[in-house]
Amino acid sequence: MIRVEIQEKRFGSVAVLGPIAFSIGEGETVALTGLSGVGKTTLLRLVAGIDCAFRGQIARPDRQAIVFQEPTLLPWRSTLDNLTLIHPSLSGTDAEEALGAVGLAGKGSLFPGQLSLGQQRRLSLARAFAGRPEFLIMDEPFASLDKDTSETMLTLTENLIAKHRPATLFVTHSMTEAERLADRILNLHAGPDGAVVD
Numbered sequence: 001m002i003r004v005e006i007q008e009k010r011f012g013s014v015a016v017l018g019p020i021a022f023s024i025g026e027g028e029t030v031a032l033t034g035l036s037g038v039g040k041t042t043l044l045r046l047v048a049g050i051d052c053a054f055r056g057q058i059a060r061p062d063r064q065a066i067v068f069q070e071p072t073l074l075p076w077r078s079t080l081d082n083l084t085l086i087h088p089s090l091s092g093t094d095a096e097e098a099l100g101a102v103g104l105a106g107k108g109s110l111f112p113g114q115l116s117l118g119q120q121r122r123l124s125l126a127r128a129f130a131g132r133p134e135f136l137i138m139d140e141p142f143a144s145l146d147k148d149t150s151e152t153m154l155t156l157t158e159n160l161i162a163k164h165r166p167a168t169l170f171v172t173h174s175m176t177e178a179e180r181l182a183d184r185i186l187n188l189h190a191g192p193d194g195a196v197v198d
């Protein structure tokens with residue numbers, strides 16, 4: 001169970017978030033939507049524990065994974081290394097299976113620069129799920145991809161979530177994506193003392 005209770009998040013004199021309170025149950029998928037600049041990434045960074053400078057408390061499980069819009073791969077390490085470096089206990093068979101699950105079977109020896117952007121994004125998805133996360137956080141994972149690649153990513157993500165059932169929080173600008181993937185949609189919008197959810 002993830003429990004978020006934010007009284008306030010400020011950048012200098014500007015109150016960006018708060019008050020915000022919500023929970024995400026085991027295996028539940030929640031979409032976070034809202035206008036550009038309202039504070040979605042800021043909220044995600046708080047929930048992920050990347051930014052701890054706020055008033056409030058957040059309870060989250062230890063095993064969490066984050067998928068950013070950019071694939072954030074190590075360019076000088078192979079596809080397989082990108083998977084196993086942060087999951088050293090992953091066996092060779094499991095790593096190959098994880099690559100196969102995102103359509104990258106047989107590409108383990110290639111470097112990220114030898115993969116298409118869509119393949120890099122799929123590798124980053126495989127890396128996130130390889131750690132069997134209890135909590136998955138994704139910041140616009142399907143943005144700036146062409147329609148076919150975005151559809152492929154969406155279907156893969158749907159399948160991986162259905163198989164592994166992590167609690168999931170993801171940011172999207174697309175109501176279609178939100179409605180397709182999420183059990184619940186949180187809309188972040190401006191309030192008198194920072195953005196709030198409903």
Ligand SMILES: Nc1ncnc2c1ncn2[C@@H]1O[C@H](COP(=O)(O)OP(=O)(O)OP(=O)(O)O)[C@@H](O)[C@H]1O
Pocket residue numbers: 011016034035036037038039040041042043
């Ligand atoms: N490090 C920072 N220092 C100061 N202000 C910041 C910082 N990071 C974000 N902000 C401000 O906080 C507000 C929310 O930004 P955030 O990136 O969370 O919005 P967003 O909803 O994710 O936007 P988008 O949908 O366009 O990605 C913006 O006004 C932004 O300028």
